Amino acid sequence: MRGIMPPMAPCADTDFVGRVRACIEAHGLLPRADDAARPTTPVVVGVSGGPDSVALLLALHELARSEFALALTVAHLHHGLRETAAEEDRLFVENLAARLGLPCETGRADVPTEAERPGIGIEEAARNLRRRFLADAARRAGAGKVALGHTADDRVETVLFRILRGTGVEGLVALEPRAPLDADSGIEIIRPLIDVTRAEVVTFLKERGQTWREDETNRSRRHARNRIRHELLPLLRETFNPKVEEALLRLSDQAGAAAEVLQDILDETWKKIVQEMPDGRSLVVDADDFAALRPWLQGSLLRRAVERLGGGLKHMSAERTRAAVEALLAKSVAGPVELPGDLAATRRRRAIRIGAPDASTARRD
Numbered sequence: 001m002r003g004i005m006p007p008m009a010p011c012a013d014t015d016f017v018g019r020v021r022a023c024i025e026a027h028g029l030l031p032r033a034d035d036a037a038r039p040t041t042p043v044v045v046g047v048s049g050g051p052d053s054v055a056l057l058l059a060l061h062e063l064a065r066s067e068f069a070l071a072l073t074v075a076h077l078h079h080g081l082r083e084t085a086a087e088e089d090r091l092f093v094e095n096l097a098a099r100l101g102l103p104c105e106t107g108r109a110d111v112p113t114e115a116e117r118p119g120i121g122i123e124e125a126a127r128n129l130r131r132r133f134l135a136d137a138a139r140r141a142g143a144g145k146v147a148l149g150h151t152a153d154d155r156v157e158t159v160l161f162r163i164l165r166g167t168g169v170e171g172l173v174a175l176e177p178r179a180p181l182d183a184d185s186g187i188e189i190i191r192p193l194i195d196v197t198r199a200e201v202v203t204f205l206k207e208r209g210q211t212w213r214e215d216e217t218n219r220s221r222r223h224a225r226n227r228i229r230h231e232l233l234p235l236l237r238e239t240f241n242p243k244v245e246e247a248l249l250r251l252s253d254q255a256g257a258a259a260e261v262l263q264d265i266l267d268e269t270w271k272k273i274v275q276e277m278p279d280g281r282s283l284v285v286d287a288d289d290f291a292a293l294r295p296w297l298q299g300s301l302l303r304r305a306v307e308r309l310g311g312g313l314k315h316m317s318a319e320r321t322r323a324a325v326e327a328l329l330a331k332s333v334a335g336p337v338e339l340p341g342d343l344a345a346t347r348r349r350r351a352i353r354i355g356a357p358d359a360s361t362a363r364r365d
Contacts, residue, residue, distance in 0.1 A: 016055070016059065016196065016200060016201075016203070016207075017059045017063065019195065019196050019200070020056075020059040020060075020063070020192050020193065020196070021067065022195070023177070023192050023193070023194060023195040023196070024063070024068070024190075024192050026177075026195075027177035027178060027190075027194075028178075029145075029177060029178060029190040029191075029192055030043070030068050030070065030145070030190070030192075031068070031069075032067055032068055033067060033068055033069035039069070040069045040070065040071045041068070041069060041070050041145070042070075042071045042073065042141050042142050042143035042144075042145075043060070043070050043071070043072055043073070043143055043145045043146070043147055043190075044072075044073045044075050044105075044134060044137050044138045044141055044143045044145070044146045044147070045057050045060060045072055045073070045074055045075065045146075045147045046075050046130070046134055046146060046147065046148050046149070047075065047076050047093050047096070047097075047149075048076065048089065048093075048149075048213070048215075049076070049089040049092045049093050049096075049212065049213035050149075050212060050213055050214070050215060051202055051205055051212045052149035052150070052151055052154075052193060052198065052201055053148075053149035054096065054149075054205065054210060055149065055193065055204050055205055055210075056147060056148075056149040056192060056193055057072075057074065057096070057100070058100075058204075058205075058208065058210060059192070059193075059204075060147060060192065061100050061102070071141075072102050073102065073103050073104070073105060073137065073143065074093060074096075074097040074102050074103065074104040074105070075104075075106075075107075075133070075134055075137040075146075076089070076090055076093040076094070076104065076105070076106045076107075077106070077107050077108070077109055077129070077130050077133045077134075078090055078106065078107065078108040078109065079109050079111045079126050079129070079130075080108060080109055080110045080111050080112060081112070081126075085215075088213070089213050090106055092211075092213050093106070094106065103141075105137045105141075107136075107137075109126075109129035109130070109133065110129075111125045111126045111129060112125075114128065114129055123223075131181055131182060134146045134181065134187075135181055135182060135185045138181070138185075138187045139185070139187075143187070144186065144187055144188060145187070145188050145189075145190050146181055146187060146188070146190070147189075147190050147191075147192060148189055148190070148191055149191075149193050150175050150191045150193060150194055151193045151194065151196055151197060151198050151201060152194060152195060152196060152197050152198075152245070152249065153197055153198040153229075153245070154175055155174050155175045155194060155249065155252065156233070156245045156249060157228050157229055157233070158174035158175055159172055159174045159248045159249075159251065159252050160228055160232065160233070160248060161224065161225060161228055162174065164224075164228075166318065168318065169255050169258055169262065170255075170259050170262075172251060172252050172255035172256075173252060173255050173256045173259050174252055175191060175194060176191075176194075176256070177190065177191050177194050178190050178191070233245070262296075262300070265297065266297065266301065266304065269297060269301060270301065270304065272289070273285055273286045273289040273290060273301075274301070277355070281309065281355050281356050282309070282353055282354060282355025282356065283305055283308070283309070283353070283354055283355065284351050284352065284353050284354075285301070285305070285351075285352040285353075285354070286350060286351070286352075287328070287329075287332075287347055287349065287350045287351060287352050288350055290328075290329075290352060291329050295322075295325070298325045299321040299322065299325060302321055302324060302325060302345070302354075303316055303321055305354045306339050306340055306341065306343060306354070309341070309343055309354065309355060309356075310341055311339055311340040311341025311342075311343045312340055313340070315340040316339070316340050324337045324339065324345060328345055328347050328352055331347070332347070332348075332349045333347060333348055333349065334346070334347040335347055336357065339354070342356065342357065343355060343356060343357075344356075344357050
């Protein structure tokens with residue numbers, strides 16, 4: 001159940017809006033209004049009613065009236081959970097948008113039903129439906145950008161969560177300032193709060209006397225992310241490193257720099273040894289060249305092939321990737337090796353073919 005957080009006494013000025021402006025400029029998230037001739041940029045702002053999204057909306061609204069030519073649309077999704085509290089969230093967001101003079105799109109999703117699909121949990125179902133709703137809202141608003149209220153704290157928690165689950169270099173790059181909303185729409189997510197902390201968000205709202213909605217499920221210890229936030233991070237700060245958040249963010253930044261280099265290597269290797277079929281349903285890899293690659297590159301190339309063919313990477317774990325590579329390299333004739341998305345890989349001497357089962361039988365040399 002959510003409750004409304006009351007405004008607190010004003011705190012010292014933190015220039016929160018200035019921090020958001022600096023993030024936008026540093027990462028090129030939005031064009032500045034350098035002259036009157038520059039067209040207005042439509043932006044959809046995802047607002048749940050929680051402190052992060054409310055602070056994001058207020059900051060963008062202020063910047064839209066001064067330095068950025070923005071046409072903001074507020075978007076809020078009822079997830080079909082916590083009925084009474086969720087209705088109160090919707091009313092809160094609609095009233096906030098009206099007070100700011102902004103259009104507001106609201107929608108309703110059935111997360112419990114979506115979560116009944118095989119391999120889909122509540123959190124993933126909510127995320128999928130929320131992104132679908134935001135994409136639709138952006139299209140209706142003519143917007144190519146959707147602003148979300150993720151903060152530096154969210155980034156820290158995501159990095160630590162992935163470390164605990166087991167991740168590679170790419171997984172350490174968490175919640176980038178800009179990212180595709182999905183694979184097809186061409187709409188981009190931007191995160192103007194990614195360089196500020198949750199504490200700075202709350203201070204800003206208190207300074208403005210702005211209320212927000214508090215989701216009590218964020219305190220529940222049932223979810224791993226909440227245990228990381230409320231138990232593990234405080235323990236790490238107290239016992240090991242009082243600046244553990246800074247350390248994790250540095251790790252993520254360094255991983256991002258390394259990932260760019262590795263991505264360049266993967267791109268060049270892909271061009272040299274992968275032949276994509278005209279039907280878009282399969283591809284062929286030279287087995288000898290594939291065997292000569294380093295293990296990391298073999299796995300990355302196979303994962304890209306699965307992703308490129310629409311298989312998705314959720315079920316392409318490091319263990320499954322390694323097992324598939326080993327199976328394809330163990331014999332000159334191997335497979336089919338099952339892959340996510342009803343794909344399969346088959347080797348026939350020098351040709352490894354990856355694709356739909358009806359296209360997975362490799363050519364004979």
